[in-house]
Amino acid sequence: MSRNFFPYRDGRLHVSQVPLDRLAEEVGTPFYCYSGDALESGYRSFAAALSGLPATICYALKANSNQAVIKTFAELGAGADVVSEGELRRALAAGVPAERIVFAGVGKTAPEMAAGLDAGIMQFNVESFAELELLSQVAQQRGTTAPVAVRVNPNVDAGTLDQITTGRADSKFGIDADEARAFLMQTKSLPGIRFEGLAVHIGSQLTDVAPYRAAFQRLIGLYHELRAAGVPLRRLDLGGGIGISYKHDLQGQFEESEQRVRDYTQMVRGLVSGLDAELVFEPGRLLVGNAGLLVTRVLFVKDNGERRFVIVDAAMNDLIRPSLYDAWHEILPVAQTPEGTALHPVDVVGPVCESTDTFAKQRPLPPLREGDLLVFSSAGAYSFVMASTYNSRPLAPEVLVRGDRSAVVRARMNYDTMIGQDRLPDWLDETATGREQQQTPHGGLKTALGA
Numbered sequence: 001m002s003r004n005f006f007p008y009r010d011g012r013l014h015v016s017q018v019p020l021d022r023l024a025e026e027v028g029t030p031f032y033c034y035s036g037d038a039l040e041s042g043y044r045s046f047a048a049a050l051s052g053l054p055a056t057i058c059y060a061l062k063a064n065s066n067q068a069v070i071k072t073f074a075e076l077g078a079g080a081d082v083v084s085e086g087e088l089r090r091a092l093a094a095g096v097p098a099e100r101i102v103f104a105g106v107g108k109t110a111p112e113m114a115a116g117l118d119a120g121i122m123q124f125n126v127e128s129f130a131e132l133e134l135l136s137q138v139a140q141q142r143g144t145t146a147p148v149a150v151r152v153n154p155n156v157d158a159g160t161l162d163q164i165t166t167g168r169a170d171s172k173f174g175i176d177a178d179e180a181r182a183f184l185m186q187t188k189s190l191p192g193i194r195f196e197g198l199a200v201h202i203g204s205q206l207t208d209v210a211p212y213r214a215a216f217q218r219l220i221g222l223y224h225e226l227r228a229a230g231v232p233l234r235r236l237d238l239g240g241g242i243g244i245s246y247k248h249d250l251q252g253q254f255e256e257s258e259q260r261v262r263d264y265t266q267m268v269r270g271l272v273s274g275l276d277a278e279l280v281f282e283p284g285r286l287l288v289g290n291a292g293l294l295v296t297r298v299l300f301v302k303d304n305g306e307r308r309f310v311i312v313d314a315a316m317n318d319l320i321r322p323s324l325y326d327a328w329h330e331i332l333p334v335a336q337t338p339e340g341t342a343l344h345p346v347d348v349v350g351p352v353c354e355s356t357d358t359f360a361k362q363r364p365l366p367p368l369r370e371g372d373l374l375v376f377s378s379a380g381a382y383s384f385v386m387a388s389t390y391n392s393r394p395l396a397p398e399v400l401v402r403g404d405r406s407a408v409v410r411a412r413m414n415y416d417t418m419i420g421q422d423r424l425p426d427w428l429d430e431t432a433t434g435r436e437q438q439q440t441p442h443g444g445l446k447t448a449l450g451a
């Protein structure tokens with residue numbers, strides 16, 4: 001049974017026992033707020049749904065890579081799915097054991113491979129023959145052997161947004177299933193490589209189990225064939241992608257996810273029953289998506305005759321999903337709307353100088369005024385991690401709430417940090433170059449900044 005992680009109490013929205021208006025006073029807006037209770041509950045229910053299966057849950061860090069979030073899962077026993085050396089370092093720093101880390105991604109560099117090998121990770125999910133060749137070289141140079149799962153492209157349409165489907169033949173991900181079969185049947189072993197498994201991931205935000213079933217059936221068929229041919233495989237990585245609800249109220253969303261997890265795990269159990277294979281799951285969005293909110297304040301309300309615009313202090317640089325995918329996030333006032341209040345359609349927009357800096361068009365909302373607080377819900381996944389400093393807007397802070405406790409788990413970026421990353425070449429620093437020119441009228445200009 002779902003708990004209510006985002007209750008309205010005393011007329012204002014809370015995360016567990018912490019009122020969001022108080023947090024807004026403390027940390028300023030915009031800010032991200034995650035419910036640690038929802039993170040834990042989501043992980044536990046996914047783990048419970050898999051109980052009895054030889055499964056490792058490798059949380060996909062790309063969805064939300066804050067150290068506090070990763071640590072929450074690591075302490076519950078999770079592994080990690082990483083796609084870069086940065087994510088690998090984040091996982092290790094948060095205490096995920098290397099032997100529970102899978103390294104995925106179509107473009108791993110030699111130094112990234114070396115970092116994974118040195119850490120002793122569970123497996124590399126290899127996505128091309130060229131990558132396999134490079135991994136073989138890197139592993140041999142380091143006098144070690146790389147554990148590998150070949151990521152297969154099953155040519156299945158996940159039925160999700162075009163931009164986030166990954167298992168069709170026209171996708172850059174994975175190796176064509178027939179090519180993988182032919183290759184492994186023939187090769188069986190490569191220096192520096194130990195083939196241990198097969199992997200698949202057909203896309204993100206899947207709301208139907210049918211595409212999963214089709215992809216997993218192909219993968220399991222291939223697994224049987226290759227084992228029969230003497231390839232010593234022992235692991236199947238079934239990827240991530242389980243969708244969440246973006247269109248529910250803050251309570252209903254969890255119930256929908258729980259139902260989807262039940263359907264998914266029931267289907268998986270049916271397919272793997274009697275199969276001699278360890279399983280890996282790589283959920284990202286499922287574990288964090290509905291556990292996070294982006295809190296923002298209304299700056300201005302303006303009417304242009306045709307439309308009413310609510311201009312908020314969060315922008316596409318903070319949460320890009322609506323601009324990028326036309327994605328829907330529920331928008332709720334922090335102050336509870338009295339029952340019976342009439343709703344009016346408004347465009348909710350941010351301050352960035354782009355027309356696509358629009359969170360919602362003609363969204364029915366209660367009357368809003370300057371200073372009101374709003375939340376964008378389901379902003380725990382692919383939200384802060386996709387933020388940028390576009391328009392030189394500092395990255396928003398992240399807050400984690402647990403019961404009645406809250407903590408800033410990433411501070412708001414300050415302006416000095418943001419600007420201080422830039423460097424001036426000496427030939428642009430006019431004062432310094434002028435000084436140098438006076439001193440050495442015929443010579444080359446020396447470094448002014450470094451001097």
Ligand SMILES: Cc1ncc(COP(=O)(O)O)c(C=O)c1O
Nearest residue numbers: 060201204240241282283284285
């Ligand atoms: C290989 C791989 N595994 C796992 C994930 C996590 O996906 P999701 O957040 O949809 O569960 C992704 C992202 O789509 C991915 O590319």
Ligand SMILES: N[C@@H](CCCC[NH3+])C(=O)O
Nearest residue numbers: 062164204205321381382
């Ligand atoms: N970033 C996407 C999904 C891509 C998943 C990563 N493979 C989103 O916001 O929905």
